[in-house]
Amino acid sequence: MDTDQIPQLGQIVKVLRGSDPGKYAVIIGLVDSRFVLIADGDKRRFDSPKKKNRLHLQLQSSISSEVAASIRETGRVTNGKLRFAVAKFVDRLQAEANEKGE
Secondary structure (H helix, E strand, O other): OOOOOOOOOOEEEEEOOOOOOOOEEEEEEEOOOOEEEEEOOOOOOOOOOEEEEHHHEEEEEEEOHHHHHHHHHHOOOOHHHHHHHHHHHHHHHHHHHHHHHO
16 A cells, blocks of 8 residues: 555545455545545445544545545535445456456
8 A cells, every 4th residue: 555645535445444344435525634534325324424544544546536526516425426436446346356367
């Protein structure tokens, strides 16, 4: 993990520590240089995001432009968009893994 990487709105992250290790979520808010707010639209919804230390997250290269644009324009994003962004990312990971396996 590149610790110098700056988290961005809409960026997909993998949770490394806490109650949901191995799960993916989306950054929906930047608190300060150490903490971000994440949500997945399912267990962790937009209205009750989880405040996470950046060191407990693995930033992924994927950024959901739909989520980022929605937050910038309205200050909100639907839980459906969050679920879609996470599902799309996981599907892409599985497709890449399948290609490598064959």
